[in-house]
Amino acid sequence: MRDETPDARRQTPHEPAAALFREVLSYADDNLVLAQRLSGWVASAPDLETDIALANIALDHLGVARALLAHAGEIEGRGRSEDDLAMLRSEREFTNLLLCELPNGDFAHTITRQFLFDAYQLCLWELLSAHSGATLAGVAAKAIMEARYHFRFSSSWVVRLGGGTDESHRRMETAIGDIWRFVDEMFEDDPNRRASWSRLIDPVLAEATLEKPAQVHQRRGGRQGIHTEHLGHLLAEMQSMARSYPGVAW
Amino acid sequence: MSADQLGPDQRGPARFEALLEAEDKIEPTDWMPEGYRQTLIRQIAQHAHSEIIGMQPEGNWISRAPSLRRKAILIAKVQDEAGHGLYLYSAAETLGVTRDEMLAMLHSGRQKYSSIFNYPTLSWADMGTIGWLVDGAAITNQVMLKRCSYGPYARAMVKICLEESFHQRQGYEIMLTLCRGTDQQKAMAQDALDRWWWPSLMMFGPHDSESTHTEQSIEWKIKRVSNDDLRQQFVDMTVPQADFLGLKIPDPNLSWNEERGHYDFGPIDWDEFWAVVKGNGPMNRERIEHKRQSWEEGAWVREAAVAYAAKQLRPKHTRFAS
Amino acid sequence: MTYSVPKVAGEAEMTVGRDEATSQWPMWEVFIRQRRGLSHVHVGSLHAPDAETALMSARDVYTRRVEGVSIWVVPSTEIVASDPDDAEAFFGSIEKPYRHATHYEIPDEVGQM
Numbered sequence: 001m002r003d004e005t006p007d008a009r010r011q012t013p014h015e016p017a018a019a020l021f022r023e024v025l026s027y028a029d030d031n032l033v034l035a036q037r038l039s040g041w042v043a044s045a046p047d048l049e050t051d052i053a054l055a056n057i058a059l060d061h062l063g064v065a066r067a068l069l070a071h072a073g074e075i076e077g078r079g080r081s082e083d084d085l086a087m088l089r090s091e092r093e094f095t096n097l098l099l100c101e102l103p104n105g106d107f108a109h110t111i112t113r114q115f116l117f118d119a120y121q122l123c124l125w126e127l128l129s130a131h132s133g134a135t136l137a138g139v140a141a142k143a144i145m146e147a148r149y150h151f152r153f154s155s156s157w158v159v160r161l162g163g164g165t166d167e168s169h170r171r172m173e174t175a176i177g178d179i180w181r182f183v184d185e186m187f188e189d190d191p192n193r194r195a196s197w198s199r200l201i202d203p204v205l206a207e208a209t210l211e212k213p214a215q216v217h218q219r220r221g222g223r224q225g226i227h228t229e230h231l232g233h234l235l236a237e238m239q240s241m242a243r244s245y246p247g248v249a250w
Numbered sequence: 251m252s253a254d255q256l257g258p259d260q261r262g263p264a265r266f267e268a269l270l271e272a273e274d275k276i277e278p279t280d281w282m283p284e285g286y287r288q289t290l291i292r293q294i295a296q297h298a299h300s301e302i303i304g305m306q307p308e309g310n311w312i313s314r315a316p317s318l319r320r321k322a323i324l325i326a327k328v329q330d331e332a333g334h335g336l337y338l339y340s341a342a343e344t345l346g347v348t349r350d351e352m353l354a355m356l357h358s359g360r361q362k363y364s365s366i367f368n369y370p371t372l373s374w375a376d377m378g379t380i381g382w383l384v385d386g387a388a389i390t391n392q393v394m395l396k397r398c399s400y401g402p403y404a405r406a407m408v409k410i411c412l413e414e415s416f417h418q419r420q421g422y423e424i425m426l427t428l429c430r431g432t433d434q435q436k437a438m439a440q441d442a443l444d445r446w447w448w449p450s451l452m453m454f455g456p457h458d459s460e461s462t463h464t465e466q467s468i469e470w471k472i473k474r475v476s477n478d479d480l481r482q483q484f485v486d487m488t489v490p491q492a493d494f495l496g497l498k499i500p501d502p503n504l505s506w507n508e509e510r511g512h513y514d515f516g517p518i519d520w521d522e523f524w525a526v527v528k529g530n531g532p533m534n535r536e537r538i539e540h541k542r543q544s545w546e547e548g549a550w551v552r553e554a555a556v557a558y559a560a561k562q563l564r565p566k567h568t569r570f571a572s
Numbered sequence: 573m574t575y576s577v578p579k580v581a582g583e584a585e586m587t588v589g590r591d592e593a594t595s596q597w598p599m600w601e602v603f604i605r606q607r608r609g610l611s612h613v614h615v616g617s618l619h620a621p622d623a624e625t626a627l628m629s630a631r632d633v634y635t636r637r638v639e640g641v642s643i644w645v646v647p648s649t650e651i652v653a654s655d656p657d658d659a660e661a662f663f664g665s666i667e668k669p670y671r672h673a674t675h676y677e678i679p680d681e682v683g684q685m
Contacts (some may be wrong), residue, residue: 039312042328043305046548047627048336049618055329056632059322066318082318153628163561164554241316241374248431250272250316279653333633340617343599349619350596449670
């Protein structure tokens with residue numbers, strides 16, 4: 001749990017290591033879990049070009065996750081590697097946003113999840129590229145380039161699916177309806193960020209002729225390690241080799 | 251005889267023969283015999299299909315890759331295969347067939363793909379053997395195809411070769427790590443080799459004496475080296491690599507022949523080969539079914555994009571991120 | 573990867589079934605300027621429903637290893653090509669030796685020219 005305000009945390013020259021460790025780990029987990037989800041589209045996408053695009057995005061998220069996991073391990077100072085953190089923590093120790101662990105569903109669900117998260121990360125990396133910690137700032141500065149491209153890609157599909165056929169519009173409405181209750185969690189750290197996020201997504205939804213759902217009861221808990229039932233299965237698969245053959249090199 | 255002296259019907263065929271003779275490339279708008287065109291369409295399309303279907307056996311292990319580095323490498327490799335399929339479909343399209351038509355033929359079983367991909371990937375070590383053996387076999391073939399007479403196919407092969415270099419290396423690195431690891435890991439590696447060795451040899455196709463069309467393909471400079479020669483090349487290259495790993499190739503007849511300067515190896519089970527080619531291999535149905543299902547489930551997406559594009563009165567470039 | 577797929581005896585010759593082709597995405601030719609100072613070079617083609625998607629796909633498909641500072645995508649139908657039958661007439665008389673520097677003899681004493 002955060003015991004400092006977000007702004008104070010960023011301006012303090014000497015971060016309490018534990019809080020920073022938890023923060024960096026949560027961003028790592030977002031990207032790791034989402035990379036795992038996205039890579040499920042490989043060899044299954046609607047067309048070849050989209051297959052290649054989704055794999056690119058998955059690799060970007062995985063790259064960010066690895067950089068942040070390594071950094072988290074350094075901060076922690078107990079010698080845990082990126083793989084120790086990824087493969088040996090339990091579900092209750094993962095602190096990703098619930099949004100990231102949602103199943104792929106159909107392409108509309110995947111694109112909606114991506115779109116909402118891309119806008120969130122775009123705002124986040126912008127903020128973190130001014131972080132007092134050089135490593136985190138560096139990761140953020142690189143990640144923001146990728147996030148811009150991801151947002152362009154996911155926005156482009158939101159518009160095409162929203163404004164395409166009756167069926168694609170209907171599927172997008174369903175996807176937004178299913179996913180909207182995981183949105184608020186993105187801003188529980190910093191409600192101020194929601195305004196910039198809305199400024200990014202609103203015009204796109206408008207162009208896509210899609211509406212934001214009315215007030216929906218929001219699910220939370222990811223940052224506290226209280227997940228949906230999806231994460232357990234995701235981790236069981238992702239961690240299966242490391243847990244079956246503990247301590248060996250691959 | 252100069253071009254001026256030829257009648258209009260003779261100019262095309264004469265130029266075609268002259269280009270082949272001079273080791274020049276045939277380009278898309280050149281005259282070509284209909285048989286040449288059809289042979290190339292079939293060969294390039296099936297090569298492309300092989301890349302695409304080949305994504306599945308390896309894709310099967312992305313979610314369970316034992317480390318993040320291996321996961322990243324595997325995603326990148328499978329993504330490359332998608333790209334290679336794309337380059338090849340593009341090359342085939344220069345011959346007057348569309349990508350959708352080729353996919354329809356893949357889905358209906360009228361066009362095929364390399365039978366190696368009809369085997370299941372049952373352990374992590376299979377990722378090693380696929381990279382080491384299957385990509386190794388492909389590379390043996392590749393150098394030859396860069397010299398193919400048809401320009402777009404040859405150029406696609408040059409691009410593919412450039413990207414291919416890490417594929418075999420990452421597979422062999424997986425094998426090395428396993429063989430230097432625990433007894434369990436080494437056993438995993440040996441088991442994978444036991445299952446993938448013979449299918450890899452079958453990748454080169456039947457003996458040339460039994461292969462129809464080899465002669466014509468060689469005359470047209472589509473095929474530059476015989477199946478048996480390529481297979482021999484592969485065995486000679488691979489045996490020392492297996493020795494280095496400390497793994498045993500599952501062939502009791504494998505032995506170095508000093509006279510020939512090559513390895514002798516045992517007979518291939520052609521019954522298994524033809525069974526798999528005809529659709530009765532372990533994973534034939536699943537591979538095509540997966541491909542067909544993904545295509546069908548994605549139809550609404552492709553249609554939506556077409557509908558959206560049609561609605562735009564003028565193409566506009568919308569920038570969402572600054 | 574490179575594969576041969578043997579022909580099965582009795583297998584029907586491939587026929588192109590146009591009625592089976594769904595409404596597909598048009599084809600685009602892709603040109604990439606790798607670095608400032610270089611020209612755009614044709615790198616291949618891809619399918620996309622519109623220009624914006626074609627640009628993004630070109631970036632995803634063709635710049636994974638090769639750097640790119642600028643991408644052009646052109647609908648393949650917009651490419652106008654010279655006719656190979658006219659190649660001799662079109663290109664044949666281009667040889668005008670007096671356009672080339674080597675046609676001219678300049679004494680060495682004159683220096684670099």
